[in-house]
Amino acid sequence: MEAIALTPVQTAAAPWSLRRREFRAMGSEILVVLAAGEGPRSQRDDGADPCEVELRLAADGFAAWEAQLSRFRGDSGLARLNAADGRRTAIGPVLWDVLRAALDAARWTQGLVTPTLLAALERAGYDRSFDALAAVRADPLPWPDGGWTSAGSNAADGPNAADGPTAADGRLTAAATDWRAIRMDPAGRTVTLPAGMRLDLGGSAKGWAADQAARRLAATAPALVDAGGDIAVSGPMPDGNRWPIAVADPRLPDARLAVLWLGRGGVATSGTDVHRWQRDGHWQHHIIDPRTGAPAATDLLSATVVARSAVEAEAAAKAALILGRRAGMAWIERHPYLSGMLVGLDGAVHVSDRLARHLKG
Amino acid sequence: MARPASDVTTVRPGGKPRPGLRAPGAPGVKMLISSLALALTVAGWARLATDRQSQMDAEPEPTVPAPEFVPAAEARTISYLVAPLPTLVPLIAAQDASVSGRRQAAPVAVSAPVLGSMRQVAAPPPPAAPAPVAVTRSSR
Numbered sequence: 001m002e003a004i005a006l007t008p009v010q011t012a013a014a015p016w017s018l019r020r021r022e023f024r025a026m027g028s029e030i031l032v033v034l035a036a037g038e039g040p041r042s043q044r045d046d047g048a049d050p051c052e053v054e055l056r057l058a059a060d061g062f063a064a065w066e067a068q069l070s071r072f073r074g075d076s077g078l079a080r081l082n083a084a085d086g087r088r089t090a091i092g093p094v095l096w097d098v099l100r101a102a103l104d105a106a107r108w109t110q111g112l113v114t115p116t117l118l119a120a121l122e123r124a125g126y127d128r129s130f131d132a133l134a135a136v137r138a139d140p141l142p143w144p145d146g147g148w149t150s151a152g153s154n155a156a157d158g159p160n161a162a163d164g165p166t167a168a169d170g171r172l173t174a175a176a177t178d179w180r181a182i183r184m185d186p187a188g189r190t191v192t193l194p195a196g197m198r199l200d201l202g203g204s205a206k207g208w209a210a211d212q213a214a215r216r217l218a219a220t221a222p223a224l225v226d227a228g229g230d231i232a233v234s235g236p237m238p239d240g241n242r243w244p245i246a247v248a249d250p251r252l253p254d255a256r257l258a259v260l261w262l263g264r265g266g267v268a269t270s271g272t273d274v275h276r277w278q279r280d281g282h283w284q285h286h287i288i289d290p291r292t293g294a295p296a297a298t299d300l301l302s303a304t305v306v307a308r309s310a311v312e313a314e315a316a317a318k319a320a321l322i323l324g325r326r327a328g329m330a331w332i333e334r335h336p337y338l339s340g341m342l343v344g345l346d347g348a349v350h351v352s353d354r355l356a357r358h359l360k361g
Numbered sequence: 362m363a364r365p366a367s368d369v370t371t372v373r374p375g376g377k378p379r380p381g382l383r384a385p386g387a388p389g390v391k392m393l394i395s396s397l398a399l400a401l402t403v404a405g406w407a408r409l410a411t412d413r414q415s416q417m418d419a420e421p422e423p424t425v426p427a428p429e430f431v432p433a434a435e436a437r438t439i440s441y442l443v444a445p446l447p448t449l450v451p452l453i454a455a456q457d458a459s460v461s462g463r464r465q466a467a468p469v470a471v472s473a474p475v476l477g478s479m480r481q482v483a484a485p486p487p488p489a490a491p492a493p494v495a496v497t498r499s500s501r
Contacts, residue, residue: 018494028500206500226495244491248498259493271499304497 028228105315207314232310266310270317271302
């Protein structure tokens with residue numbers, strides 16, 4: 001897809017414009033934006049526009065990362081690690097970095113956000129990509145009356161019962177989900193998973209990718225990278241202004257809850273408003289609570305968090321959603337570099353004290 | 362054709378009007394003249410009033426000039442640009458301590474100059490917020 005130049009913004013210093021490229025990767029819509037100057041187009045020997053080149057490289061980068069990190073691709077590095085069944089496995093640098101970021105998130109959220117829940121995800125019905133799920137279910141979906149309920153012991157009898165160690169009630173044992181049991185050897189870049197453990201990096205991969213892309217693009221111009229709603233910003237725009245980022249309203253399609261202004265860092269939203277389905281009479285969604293091994297029984301529709309990076313925002317948003325309104329807001333407030341907006345199942349919107357700094361341009 | 366006798370007033374010098382005929386004496390003429398004069402006066406005033414009303418109907422009512430809006434770049438708050446009114450300067454002659462009987466000069470009211478054009482500046486609408494560059498939402 002060709003990069004599209006938006007309306008040039010004239011300043012006293014030098015004109016510049018937003019150059020953007022949109023594509024699909026990692027099961028999501030990806031947007032890459034460069035706030036680039038309007039000066040001489042080419043500083044390359046081949047005469048190509050540096051911005052066009054960088055935007056294309058960003059798209060190539062996402063494709064390469066997905067090839068290593070997707071659990072839906074049989075030849076990905078993650079799929080090979082999951083198939084190792086307890087054997088020590090050498091992995092590539094991309095998977096190594098993302099796995100380290102995922103384990104950092106697990107440590108920081110005290111296990112609420114962990115990469116070890118693939119079996120639980122499959123048991124809940126998330127056994128294929130979002131694209132494939134969208135093709136199966138019928139839209140529009142009604143909302144669950146009375147909130148989310150766990151699939152309970154019936155889940156193990158479903159057609160997509162998980163493999164691996166399970167307890168009598170169908171839930172996974174703690175050993176199979178304990179992220180602290182993962183062994184990483186930096187010398188050989190090898191990883192050893194406990195028997196029965198399989199990983200899903202959906203809680204960290206997009207945020208990590210957005211951060212990586214923004215960092216690389218910053219060498220050319222201030223950049224914003226939106227990986228399926230997990231957004232990384234490398235720095236202010238050339239006029240010194242922060243980037244205006246809308247927060248989607250989970251209660252209304254195509255509506256906006258607010259506009260946040262971000263100069264550097266990340267913002268992410270975790271929610272149950274999009275991917276949800278019914279199984280055995282119980283509503284399911286893709287945010288698994290590791291304490292139950294089932295979709296989180298939360299009173300929140302969505303959680304949006306601003307943090308120092310996109311991967312941090314992604315983990316924080318998911319943790320807040322799992323914790324629910326009261327505990328989630330308290331957890332956000334305890335971290336001075338976090339600010340958030342929570343939308344309840346009752347439609348009420350709750351904003352943390354520190355979010356005010358991001359609500360003004 | 363002979364005029365009807367009732368229309369003829371025959372007055373013989375020193376004589377009395379002939380019976381049967383309306384022979385106006387002095388009081389009757391005076392009354393007639395007074396009536397005619399009164400009627401003419403009333404008619405005249407009525408016509409004058411009518412003419413005046415017609416004239417007024419023809420003239421458009423004076424209207425307050427529409428306020429002139431100043432471009433946003435020049436003003437941000439409502440302001441009225443009005444020439445300051447001069448202060449009244451009473452011309453009062455000093456009065457002697459002793460009563461001299463000199464009349465105190467009456468203060469002279471200075472007529473206010475014609476006000477300059479009044480420009481009412483409305484607050485400009487706030488500048489449109491820039492469109493968001495991206496939207497954060499649940500994964501889709």
